[in-house]
Amino acid sequence: MAGGYRRRWVGCPRSGPAGGRRGWETTLTDTGASVDDAYLVQRAQEGYVDAYEELVSRHGLRVYRTALRMLGNHHDAEDIAQDALITGWHRLEQFRGQSAFSTWMYRIVTRLALNRLQRTKKTESIDLLGDVADEETAHEHAERNLAVDAVSQAIGELPVPQRIVVVLHHFEGLSYAEIATITQSTVPAVRSHLFRARRTLALKLGGWR
Numbered sequence: 646m647a648g649g650y651r652r653r654w655v656g657c658p659r660s661g662p663a664g665g666r667r668g669w670e671t672t673l674t675d676t677g678a679s680v681d682d683a684y685l686v687q688r689a690q691e692g693y694v695d696a697y698e699e700l701v702s703r704h705g706l707r708v709y710r711t712a713l714r715m716l717g718n719h720h721d722a723e724d725i726a727q728d729a730l731i732t733g734w735h736r737l738e739q740f741r742g743q744s745a746f747s748t749w750m751y752r753i754v755t756r757l758a759l760n761r762l763q764r765t766k767k768t769e770s771i772d773l774l775g776d777v778a779d780e781e782t783a784h785e786h787a788e789r790n791l792a793v794d795a796v797s798q799a800i801g802e803l804p805v806p807q808r809i810v811v812v813l814h815h816f817e818g819l820s821y822a823e824i825a826t827i828t829q830s831t832v833p834a835v836r837s838h839l840f841r842a843r844r845t846l847a848l849k850l851g852g853w854r
Contacts, residue, residue, distance in 0.1 A: 686700065708729050
């Protein structure tokens with residue numbers, strides 16, 4: 646069996662929001678044999694907390710990343726991600742498997758992020774472009790930081806429905822149908838929001854092409 650490195654959430658839902666350390670750490674795990682999410686969900690619904698811990702390990706970072714890109718605030722994103730994972734645990738009996746577990750979790754974190762956005766309009770600059778090579782020069786790094794700030798600000802200024810579809814489609818790689826399921830909308834509505842968002846971003850970011 647081959648081993649590998651994996652990012653996992655520290656702070657299991659069983660410990661509650663205030664229990665222990667919180668965040669993500671990199672651990673060496675055995676990835677040679679794995680089971681699918683459906684099996685883990687079934688075991689977790691039967692009361693096996695370690696099964697849900699594995700689901701958290703698989704999806705926790707994605708949940709946090711989605712919250713961060715919607716909120717633009719690391720502290721708020723961590724809170725929302727933790728709340729989403731705890732909510733998933735408490736509502737797991739309601740999950741019927743009509744969609745993927747990841748889709749269900751996207752719906753939870755999206756709703757929680759929306760609630761937070763209703764309470765605050767401030768969006769901080771965050772790194773939306775991912776990791777870069779170590780060989781990056783100081784000038785290239787400065788240029789990249791400017792581009793990150795411009796993209797972050799432009800996305801943060803989008804109307805919330807448009808911001809959601811941009812994050813879920815362009816950064817999380819979800820299909821229109823998946824986004825429609827998560828947002829309880831329709832595929833045409835998702836397409837419309839994405840078209841308007843792209844048009845707005847193209848106008849605001851035209852100087853960075």
